Amino acid sequence: MSLIYNLEFNEGYGSKTKERVRGTFLCINYVLNDAKYKSTCTPRWAKSNASGYALDFDGYSTFIKDEALVHDGAFTISSLVAPRCFEACHGEVSTAIIDQLDRENNRGFALSLFQHGEVQFEMGDGEKIHLLRTRQQLELYKKSLITVTYSKGKIELFINSKLQMIKEVDWAFVPSDIPLSIGISNTPFHISKIFKGGMFSGLIDYIKVFNENLSEEEIQREFYELEGKLQLDLKDIDLDETLLLDDIHRPQYHAIPPQHWMNEPHAPFYYNGKYHLFYQKNASGPYFSNLHWGHWTSEDMVFWQNEKTALFPQKGDVSPSGVWSGSATIGPQGIPYLFYTFADFSKKFNQGVAIATPKDIEDPNLIEWVMEDKVAIMQTDRQGIRSQFRDPFVWKDPAKDIWYLIIGGGIDEKGPTAWIYTSIDCENWEFKGEFFTVDKAEYPYLGTNWELPVFLPVSDAKGNTKHVFIFMSFFHTESRYHVDTYYYIGDFDKDNFRFVPDSEEPQLIDYGKFKFSGPSGFVDPVTGKSIVFSILQGDRNEQEEYDAGWAHNAGLPIELYLENNELRMRPLENLTSLRDALLLDEANLTLSEINQKIEKINHKMLEVLVEFEEVDGIVGLELKKNLNEHEKTLLIYDEENNQVRLDRRKSRLGREGDIQGGPLDVGKDFSVQLFLDHSTIECFMNNKKTITSRAYPLLSDSDHISLIGDQGTKIRSIKIYKLKPIWKRGETSDYYDNRH
Template sequence: MSGIIDNNGLIMYWAFDEGSGANAMESISQVKDDIQYVFNQAEFTEPCSPQWRRGVTGSGLLFDGYSTYIAHPATQEDPNAEPESLSALSIGVWVAPRTYEWGHEGKLAAIVNRHNKDAKQGYLLGMFRHGSWSFQVGLEGGEWKELWSPEGYELPKNEWSYVNAVFDGNQGEIKLFLNGSVIASAAVPRGSRLAEAVDTELLIGRNNHSTLLAKVFSLHMFSGIMDELKIYNRALSNEEVAASYQEVLDSTHEGARPQVSYDEIKLDRTPLLADRHRPQYHVSPPAHWMNEPHAPIYFDGQYHLFYQHNPQGPYFHHIHWGHWVSEDLVHWRDLPIALAPEKDQLAPDGIWSGSASYDADGLPVLFFTAGNDSASPNQSVALARSTYSEDGDPDLVRWTKHPEPLIVQQKGIGAFGDFRDPFVWKDEDGWYALVGSGIEGGGGAALAFASEDMLNWTYKGPFFEADIQKFPYLGPIWELPVFLPLGSDKQGVSKHVLLVSPVGAGADVEVFYWIGQFDKHGLSFIPDQEEPQLIDVGDFHFTGPSGMVDPKTGRNIIFTIAQGDRTSELEYQSGWAHNGGLPLSVYLREDGRLGIEPIQELQSLRGAKRLSLRGKSLAEANVLLKDVQGDMLEIQLEIEPGSAAQCGIKIRRSPDGEEETLLYYDVNEAMLLVDRTKTTTHPGEKCSGVQGGKLELPGENLKLHIYLDRSMVEAYANGLKSLTTRVYPGRQDALGLEIWGTGELLVKSMEIWEMQSIW
């Protein structure tokens, strides 16, 4: 056969040249297939069509990785096809993957398929872990045949690849082609025929038999751009495949392989900017899932912050390190994923939380928890270096992993199998690491390690462990230890703060802290008080701590995740899950307590000042508040309780009070509380009830510093405690404010600003 492309036998063809809209034409049958996409209809944001991008010819379709797919009815494949059409099948398609799927249950993220593996019917072309890919077919007679890409022929992320799969039953062969060349072949019995997958749709971008996660998310979805999908009922020759590849190169790219710009394929936050619940001045991924932000570091005039991220969709799975950069800790830029699981023996199954420090030359290094399910334990401490010294990468986009784990947990060191979230710092004597774990048969613990060269580490024993009998809520395992210097108290004694996150049976999953002294010689911590304290009393909305000493200002800064508090169904519909909390400055107060304040740089987000009042009664203040509405506000409020045993402010209030959220202080109980019993009328939202915790304010007025940012509410009380919570009103007019109290009170002062988006 010559190199001329013969479209004889072409039974299906999607050119993806529409460039807009929610349909893709199958050219042979002239059927317009619907493109399934989460925002075709949208409850919380503006509806929009699937995302189209530049293709290898014309446009291509961007698959978001969790909701985008096409179903083509089987009856429309080719109703006039002769039976011998089942003796051969060829598929050709251009793909630019954005992410790789983890491969749960050994299933492929389908590019195109119409198969039933259990019945050994049909065909499946798809991707697997770390870019490997496969063509699989069911043969009449009950055989399931799989042909896999060999080592070194994985499909690269963010690049176009031309993929072909050919089944030739007459010749007894199946073949894989990459960019026009054969890379693998296998024999099948001569005269083999494909077994038709009866009652099965042809799906593009979604596996016919995908696994459901959390009863909502279909795994095994393709993520990236697809173009020029052709299916033939005959076996294309090697020359035809090569010519097909060369035709695209010659016609549009002057003989070079087509390129994908990162801006075209990256996760796009634009469809989410109009989401009425998504925070606009809190840091967040462009889309999809995050949990804790971590590894803050300052370098070359910029702050870097990383985060636990699933780029495939808004669900917890196959974790990567996302990356932001900022010049002011307020306005952040999205950068490419910094660390991803790779096909290695270090961290093939996940890049879990960690921290950042500097090497001996002052260059940034990342310490992370390496997930490797083939090892025991399946978590170890690993290192990645910036390529800054080699290529001057100003945004620290590129990182190289050290090939071996730095610290592997041995039996007898902590609770075996729980060993994660290294917190590393450096001083003039070397490097020190705390690792979250527990004590066998006991409670949670932070384990201490030391190193003189950053690569070889020595175990020094438990840094600190609490009495789980006395404080059972501190749980059997601690995660995310953070250790920061607070300076000297009034007696000149040097103090530090240790933060931990308990998990496991009986644990209260909040951020607890102790103030105490650091025994550097013994590498241990001696708390001033046995009982831990909470920074935040908002009930699992302020979690996942990380921290740094800011070299620019000397401040201790804490970062957290603000949990979304929503169902998986709503996270699917919304396309995002969670965001970061506002950066906090923590310090030692004159009275020896831990002070907490939002960083001053947040004032740069203030827009119009909506209100400024002094010395008003409750009724007078509420008259002035009637015209102040908003879901992106900063509020500073001081209340003198007077005869009111409880006082505070209602936020996100509908005009008739059907929906409202009450932040208040109970003077007699010394409690800072939020009442969410009327927060939402939406039947799917979870936020409800009353949450809060202790706040001692002997003789002080209540001073609240409140940040409203769509669904985010953060209230800082008297520089001592925060209360972080979530609100998802069902009504779009739930934007009002109202001072509230159970008796006569005085609004000493109140100031309100509109806040601007950082995006």
């Protein structure tokens, strides 16, 4: 018996690996081998006690192609892998480990992981492709030894040397002569025009193919030799948060996943001195799919720490097709509860509410979560549009032990709605009807149904309290209107379980054309303040996100309060801890004098506070500007028309942008607090309105700022701070190397 194929991945660096039998050096395809927005680097290599090194496959761009392996006799395939994500959200598909299956001619073989980590092996006999699939699933973030043996008449499949399947066959394997693929299917399915599915995400220590079938004793011996060497620290397998820190557009002081894609942050809560915030996560690539719950922790809601993925789709669970957005509360006996939207595409009503609780309540970071194996709330056929029923928001009545839950939906013949439930134990929920519904004929721009409803108390300086109901419009049918985030101010009628708005028409919460979206929030028990989180949407095409390796980040946390019975919004006070250096502090000077003082300020991470005194005409700021003004973004307040706008038409060289904005009545004094963090722009104007947006300038000096207006315009005050990052570069680790 001898090896006929051997990928050991023991180089430990570089963008090539050697197949040891044929002595061939193989190129490792990886998007950052030729990076566009950061320094070029090779794939990550993780040190391995078992084999020296393992190669990290990022889930969307890392793969290897090789010449055909032609062998028509008995064989054994042995591979040591540690998966990071499964293809649970795309139906009955798999992620390839090694694939030389010619599906057209029913020849060859493929070893892969099915939806939830089941090991799958396919073989062709020239007439048909035969399939074996284990019941047992591999565990995420853990190393597993997979072994498949074939001899004429029998196929056996092992996980960690334990026999999982044995199949007697009366046919003979027929090899294929198509190229061999590692980490990608030979017939990948398309998620979009740019992104492909069926790609492995995680570590592969080795792949070995022998020219005979190993005995069970030999397989056990191989595993016993590995035992004690399979330990895997989270930092070895989780996405490397230092990898993209030199990306010219990637935010540095915002909450953001280590790599890849995120959608809305959600489920904030405070427990034992720490804040927790979760988010929609795809660990396979920077695209919408494979919905998990990522997890951050913080002591101040400013400096965040990445934690292990909290929730993920599981076979046989209530949520096999994805774990969608939700919220959190502190339940009975002081236990944190997560409420998430389950996804099960096999059901008629494929969305509803399920629950997770901490595995170890004593763990200070609450890393591990247990997803309950029962549905908490299921949509019925009397609750509006089928399968438009998601994003539970839960809160506790501050006066008694009762919890409320609202969830977004829509009623075809009426309009978008939120349904409401109550509970005394957070486990059993009683339906109370429509919390709030609007007439879609009168307000068609508010959607056919609502997503991400949020309901929070807001108070003024005198202690007068109202409630704000925030939601995101959604259209489950084609519409000429766009999705956006709106709010109403009003009262909660507890007797009838209804929200009563002060006005019939809602307001936009942000003028950034959906850059601010995915709202979530909670009442901070430490300060009593109502805090809102959001996703700060990207503004790039799929190819650009593929090339960058990341998409989206969280917006800065915002405090909501009342003034004159109107909603006000300001950045969380804790954000002052980001201030690294005061670059400018002036008062009672003219606009011309200020512009002379800020000519040399050009940083990618700034906080700017400016008050224009007695505005008459047009004032504002030029942001992210290069000295020749080939690129710049303008924030403008038009006093005559009571309008504010962000002009992005010259934000990026060679690409036409838009103008974002809307009405803003501030009288004569216009004040702005804005945050710049690489590509992000967040503007707070008189604490009345916000514009959240993006700019991706290409020129290296497009970081200057200046004031707009008449040269004699009086500036009451201006402060500019350089801000510091919350993500630390640190030293180059043993697990990552920039060498080629």
